[in-house]
Amino acid sequence: MHTIHTTHSHNSISVAKVILKKGKTQLFRDGSPMVYSGAVDSIIGRPPPKTGDVVLVADGTQKPIGWGLYNSCSMFCVRLMQLEEELSIDASCALNVEKLLETRIESAVSLRKNLGIPSANTNAYRLVNSEGDRLSGLIIDVFGDLAVVASSAAWVEKYKEHIMKCISGLDVINSIVWRPSTDILKEEGLDLADLAEQVSGSTERVKVVENGISYMISLDGQKTGFYADQRENRQFLSTICDGQKVLDMCCYTGGFALNAACGHALDVTGNIEVLIRHLLHWN
Template sequence: MTMAAMAVLPSRFIKCFSLSSASAPVSTLQEIASASPQGVAKVVLKKGKTQLFKYGSPMVYSGAVDRIIGRPPPKTGEVVLVADGAEVPIGWGLYNSVSMFCVRLMQLEEEASREPTCALNMERLLEHRINAATDLRRQLGLPSINTNAYRLVNSEGDRLSGLIVDVFGDVAVVASSAAWVEKYKQEIEAFINKVDGISHINWRPSVDILKEEGLDLLQLKHASVASPSQVEVKENGIRYAISLEGQKTGFYADQRENRQFISTIAKGKRVLDVCCYSGGFSLNAAHGGAVSVTGVDSSMPALELAEKNIVLNGLDSERITFLKQDASDFMKKAAARNETWDIVVLDPPKLAPRKEVLQNASGMYRNLNALAMRLTKKGGVLMTCSCSGAMTQSGTFMRVIQGAAAMAGRKVTILRQAGAASDHPIDPSYPEGAYLSNIMLRVL
């Protein structure tokens, strides 16, 4: 068409003509996928679902998928493209044919354009992300002379959904909760072994979660490695004996900054630590100058570690005592004696692992907090915690606390709100990564 001919056309037609003549943007991921001799399957999203993942949400639920293009269909753990309704790739990730998480997105199209060496290449991406996670911890001052227990990789927070790595001294404990993590076990271990100071790796698959991921439990029989069953670490200058066969990865590094805060307000105070595990809050209180500390837990192995930690830190066993009792029973009996403490810490285990049990768990949290408030001296401090993701994400923990105050006949004010320590980053596009609530109250 000549310029003279175009001049007589309405402007809207000229605009349409220009748009149709313009070449469509080339997808970096599509180009790389096209060059793959094996081919790369494409997971096409339903209309209206694309923006959520463009904003960074890493979990593609099966309900968001419209169709899958590729023959044969992709297998669990394989790399796939994730595309919008027009079949234009928006990113790539790892597929799972069984899990409710159909794809765990690893890299978006825009990132692939900037970092094409990692595009559709899980080994290179793993190396890049683990190096980035290590650099972040160094920026946070971890490890240090005073602290060598910390989280190196925090799943979605470090953009490696399903992978958690905690470091205790020279031992890295890997918590695996995704099928792809098991598939890339050898590569993950190789990159972790390159991190300065790590000499051993302890692999701890989350069997129940991996079963939901469709893995045959027989596949999870890992070859035994020469790793110690117990290690000694330091956190904020306090020494701890850690059992690598204990709960979670062996130690609750997420409470590090909250434990240290307790040490700053404990001088001259009587402190009660309910659900004390191996004595983290108790030891910080004693280290901060508390006149007496009582720790309560129902686990004998945990209390054996707590007793060992008294010795490791040269603390006076007359000033710090650990008791094996059920938390609720202990608090009821103490309340019947009208016994109170200046500072009470309540850090119960996960009571609401799923949304389905949140209502029942809320009642348990309310009852425990009401008892803890009754044991807090008038004008004293209660630090109450919930490590239940369902509770934290629902935003109902504060209402539970208000209900507990009414039940106990006490008035509370909020002094401090916190979550997990800074080496537990959270991706704002995946708020489900937030699980720990730590609220400090003044109780009147």
Template sequence: MSKEVVISERGAEALERRHPWVFSGAVRGVRGNPGMGETVALLDAKGRWLGWGAYSPASQIRVRVWTFDPEERVDGLFFEQRIQAALSLRSGFYPNGSVTALRLVSGESDGLPGLIVDRYDKVAVCQFLSAGAHRWKAEIVSVLATLPGIESVYERSDAEVRKKEGLCLERGLLHGPEPEKRVEIREGRLRFWVDIREGHKTGFYLDQRENRSRVMAHASGMRVLNAFSYTGGFGIAALAGDAARVVNLDASRAVLDMAEDNLRLNGACADAMENVEGNAFQVLRAFRNEGRLFDVVVLDPPKFAESRAQLNRAARGYKDINILGMQLLAPGGLLFTYSCSGAMHTDLFQKIVADAALDAGREGRILRRMAAAPDHPVSLNFPEGEYLKGLMVQLV
């Protein structure tokens, strides 16, 4: 007898629209005592089958749907086919080896809820962020180990979201030889060192790839401020675009040291880059008080809102940092401003930036809206997957 979860009428309607989440409030009954991550049948109140999903008793997202096909079995072959489909989707994105690091699997948008797989040259770095993905870890790793060019599979399931699933944080080697602490990747003209063991997320912000190229295209002769710089991605891109000078700002000395290494890796002039360690809000206020001006300002802060409950506080943070960024822009300057908070909707983010311009006494025009790189697709039925949003704004 299969394990079953009975869903409310409203929950059933969401599933019929192919949304892959069932929240705890939509559960009307559980039959068969399913274990963590175990596959369950989803039924409406009349017993009509709706999907197969992974059960997560500790999470507010009680079930994540694997498939809406009643004939499809959730087994090792299922994961092999889904991963191969994800690879096929990305096969033509970056031809001729121009990019050696990209997202191979992007969770729900690739039909594999809770699974993130990023490739850094010969290393696949995984995050098993849901109970279902965790339960099928061995089968998933066995598929990744067979992918052409992959020598090692490394786990970075150390994201705090795992605790909401009742899972411990885990990291370490899952297959193959222990990779080097730093892996070199190529991104078109750019090269970067990535620390897959200790770096943010899986090691690097692959989702900003195309946005780095946009900064590069507008950097010639410009004074560029790269706030929340991490290992210097936007700054290195600006220097490759012939920026006159780049200031990277981050709270961590360790990542700024890696930015220096990335500078050398790309053969850029050391005198053209300045690395400043400190709290971004405090340092930007100091820059403003000193009268420093820049032609391009990049604001790529960490996630300010983990949930809708934190939106008000997050909105204040986004507004404050954008006010400061605008106050540091010379007339006609360009602001590249981003939010990676999934709870922050695009229209709200634009309103926050517009309000910041009013408070800064500036007028701005949106020249471009930005999102994650195409290897981070968004399913039409899962708008929550669209977490990264950005605006390229010219200030007058």
């Protein structure tokens, strides 16, 4: 039977062990992915682990409950990546970040396909949703054949090249934009001088469609350029706006305002510049 202990025993690289305080173990067995520094009793390992290193996470008896990625600066001491009991299902990812990335990204693609995404009506969507896809600190939004990566964890920056390799191997992707969240990464202990946006392919405005509504996205905009995680909320709004007066106070790309208009709202007030830009472009 595969366990983290047996995998570690066959691993020639020394892996430090993060020991949890009494009473903290069940929280992480139940699925919480973040081990805060306040939950840590001690760290066993010489030399001590560095930011981005793989570590074991163990209970007070030093029995491993899982493994994750360490950060010596952040309040997120460890981002748990895999639990001990998961190894009985698939041991190939144990203590192997590259393999884990490949597996989790493939699973994210498969899940979206099962949900009918992408489709003729929607080619803008969130492919990897950080903790939601069990890759804490990594967001990947897809706009047509372009992937925009938002990095907000030191480990993501460490494995940047492998992440880009995984994305570039996807059939639907022709170009990638890497956008580090500098303020958050500074708190993660990274030197801002080492962080840079990386572009593979075109950086022009991108035309996308979501729920049948077309948008022009600027890659210089907030986050990844488009709040792809609000797709279902925007669609829901369109179902309750018939005959209503709607105010979209934080219009940004006009997503809620445009869905309200398509939902036969009597009147829609939003950011006039945004709405005019859409009208001028599409007409």
